[in-house]
Amino acid sequence: MAYIDKVLRINLTNGRTTSEPLNKEWAKDYLGGKGLSIKYLYEELKPGIDPLSADNKLILMTGPLTGTIVPNSGKLAIAAKSPATGTILDCSIGGHFAPELKFAGYDAVIIEGKATEPIYLFIEDSNVELRNAADLWGKGAHETEHLLYERLGDVITLAIGQAGENLLPMACISSELYRQAGRGGIGAVMGSKNLKAISVRGNGGVKIPDIRKFSATLNKIKREDTMTDDNMWAYSDGTPMIVDLSQSTGILPTRNFQEGTFDEYKNINSEAVKSVLKAKKACFACPLACSNYVKMGKTEIEGPEYETLALCGSNCGIGDMEALIEFNRLCDDHCLDTISAGNTVAFAMELTEKGIHDFGIRFGDVENYLQMPTLIATRQGVGADLALGVKKMAEKFGGRDFAMEVKGLEIPGYEPRGSWAMGLAYGTADRGACHLRAWPASVEAFGKIDPFTSEGKAELVIGMQDINSVKFSAIWCDFWAISTEQMAEILTLLLERDITAAELSTIGERINNLARLFNEREGFDRKDDYLPTRVHNEKLTTGFTAGKSLPRENYEKMLSEYYQLRGWDENGKITAEKKKALNL
Amino acid sequence: MEITLLLKGPLKKYTDGAELLELELDENELTVSELLQRFKVPTSSVSFVQVNNAKKDLNQLIKGGDTITVNPRVAGG
Structure with missing residues (x-):
């Protein structure tokens, strides 16, 4: 079993x-x-x-x-x-x-x-x-x-x-x-x-029913689906490839999300990472090996991944790959989340440059930037304040309108003004601003869906959230664009009972509703599904997203539609009927 | 006309591993879609294309001197 x-x-x-x-x-x-x-x-x-x-x-x-x-x-x-x-x-x-x-x-x-x-x-x-x-x-x-x-x-x-x-x-x-x-x-x-x-x-193993059939099925799926164009970007480049995609579509967070393009993006893109690549590495049972092992100067790390390149690179005004890799290593060693750390340093840089509070660090200041991970992790000097994270720093020092967080979690590397569904995904993700619950930028900013409309975005985000919840529960890595039907085929063999794609969709829906119910019990509702004010009130000025914002009324429209399709009330609370239907 | 074709990530396999190609074409005008057919790049494998760094659709007409960047589909994040 x-x-x-x-x-x-x-x-x-x-x-x-x-x-x-x-x-x-x-x-x-x-x-x-x-x-x-x-x-x-x-x-x-x-x-x-x-x-x-x-x-x-x-x-x-x-x-x-x-x-x-x-x-x-x-x-x-x-x-x-x-x-x-x-x-x-x-x-x-x-x-x-x-x-x-x-x-x-x-x-x-x-x-x-x-x-x-x-x-x-x-x-x-x-x-x-x-x-x-x-x-x-x-x-x-x-x-x-x-x-x-x-x-x-x-x-x-x-x-x-x-x-x-x-x-x-x-x-x-x-x-x-x-x-x-x-x-x-x-x-x-x-x-x-x-x-x-x-x-x-561990010195044991796992038992597989009908191993011959299981292996044959997996080999076929691996050959015909896993190792195909849809997924091989993970091997050929890994996540650094997204830097060029984000730059060209104007959603690369730059200087605390003041812009969506970065003049020095070529210093931190996939080609720059490949120039210091030493080996590819993989997780257990993974044929895609997305991880890049790099060496530059005296520093060796696995990475940097896209989120680090974006939030600790362009978002801090840092176009110096050697500095970025060292910052990444320090964060990894001290165990700082690079999405939150990069956002927090960028927020301190903007507060300093705007004269709101002097943290002694400005955009592009490599020397002070490299001091930050250790100061933050040990709560020393200015690090004691940065250790609060963006939301609590804004409450203490100001800058609420450009505090780039949702529910207290700092925003990942996709500018929502150039990918409106991404904004909805951030606002409704169960753990605060997250790109893994749903990543609609992949089909919107990077795909064929119009990124500057609210039409159809609620349905898009819900579908992605539900399928990703199944993936993260089975557990599959999200770098394989596996279909629900294929998931059902594999799980049927493994669990020895008929599992359909429809059942998996219901499981995904149930998981997202239970997560919402947990949060509802803690007092969360519509008021907490906000986006940073900057996204609504400030227009970007460069690249593909020049002149674009995500107006509040468009966001609220998407949010209301999202609740409606989820079967929740206008305040984002799960209805009794929905709880009953999902056996919650 | 002369154009530059840039195939990103795994799409390089359609040009035997070459990422950047300087091409001299007989036509004076063709669409991005027609160019991709020439190299047997399936449009289902393409997320979006850029012509001279601007995001365009597959029906975009290519002119001499253009640089066409073809980006693969990506999943996850």
């Missing part, structure tokens, strides 16, 4: 570890990954808890595909209530941790409570140990991983850096040095529990 049928529950307050069967009823309705972890959190967390208290829970969740040879199935979901937004939060992280956890004999790990002193977890099959991490506390994620590898042998590790220890709302969790569960302060949840790292070694 695709599930191991075992959940490991660890209470850090009393040090007890227990195992229990996976809730199969819930697994049928939510698959695994994103959906199932949200279900567990919805049922087990009391409303209104402090995300950084012992009351929050951290869930590591695999999916039915994890550990199999299904292409692009190597990711792990990590979920909790977000300290950045107060919403539900699920992140996904690539590499090899998820299959290793399954090989150790678990579908999921639920971490509760709070340790009295720094600890790390070591899991090897049925042996689970809480070990002292006093000597690791204060170290970056890179050194932590190296030390645990030396100490424990061949393990895969999730670790936090200084940002997580210092409870930053932009702290992420790192694995295999350069992979992150990035957003919403998931690393701060780990830090709040005094949990420095989790290392796992």
Whole structure:
């Protein structure tokens, strides 16, 4: 079976570890990954808890595909209530941790409570140990991983850096040095529990029914669908290719989203990354190998990915690839989410240049820019204020109209004035401004759909959100443009029951509604589905998007239509009929 | 007429790995779509095209001296 049928529950307050069967009823309705972890959190967390208290829970969740040879199935979901937004939060992280956890004999790990002193977890099959991490506390994620590898042998590790220890709302969790569960302060949840790292070694495997048929089907799909033009951009270039696409369509965030084009874009585009490329790297079971391993000067990293190039590059006015790579390395080591960190530095730059508050850093100032990751992660100097993130900085210093965040989460690298559906996707994403819940820029700004109209955008965003929720629950990486029909074909073989594309669409819808219900219980409604004022009131002036804004009335129209199609009321609350229809 | 054709990412396979081609064509006018057919680039694999850095549709007429950039479809983010 695709599930191991075992959940490991660890209470850090009393040090007890227990195992229990996976809730199969819930697994049928939510698959695994994103959906199932949200279900567990919805049922087990009391409303209104402090995300950084012992009351929050951290869930590591695999999916039915994890550990199999299904292409692009190597990711792990990590979920909790977000300290950045107060919403539900699920992140996904690539590499090899998820299959290793399954090989150790678990579908999921639920971490509760709070340790009295720094600890790390070591899991090897049925042996689970809480070990002292006093000597690791204060170290970056890179050194932590190296030390645990030396100490424990061949393990895969999730670790936090200084940002997580210092409870930053932009702290992420790192694995295999350069992979992150990035957003919403998931690393701060780990830090709040005094949990420095989790290392796992699994000596088992997963059982596949009718392996011959399964392999034959997968080989055919891989050949005819995965390794085709739609997906091979990930191998040929990886995400840096998006820099040129964004520049040419006027949606490359530049100088805190003041413009959608960057004069120095050629210094940070795919060709610039390829000029320092040393190797391609892949996650478990991935034939696409999107990751670029680069070396420039003394710095070696996997990356930089598009989001980093955009938010820490053009958005900070930085067209210096060597500086960008070093900034990226520092963020990875300290475990700072580069989307939020880049936005926050850019916001400080604009506040400084506008004379609102002097943070001593301006657009394009490489020397001070390179000081920022360490200052922010350790809350030193101006870093103590930048560590608040954009929303709280705006509340403290001003600049609310150009604070580029939604629900307290900083905006990813696609300018919504040049991709109106992207604006709707940011406004309605369950964890705040996110491009992974739906990425309509791919078919709108980069495709054939008119990006400057509200017509049809609600339906487009809903469809993408629902299919992505299925992908992140099964779990597939979103870099494979797999159809719902193909997902159903593979899951039918794996789960040994008939699964249709229609059933998967319902599962996707159910997951998004449950996430909304979690947020509704925390007090979120229409007032929280806003976009930054800049997007509505300021027109861009360069490139393809010159003269464009996303007028508030157009945005509100899309939002109302979105609620209507979702079956929610005008205030964005889920109706009783919808709850009943989805068995919520 | 002489034009420049730029195929991005995986679309280079349709020109045996060459990203940039300087072409001399017999015609004085043809559409982007007709140019792509010549290299057997399926339009389903194309996200959008640019002519002289401006986003255009596949029916755009190409003229001598133009640079045509062809971008692949992308998924994920």
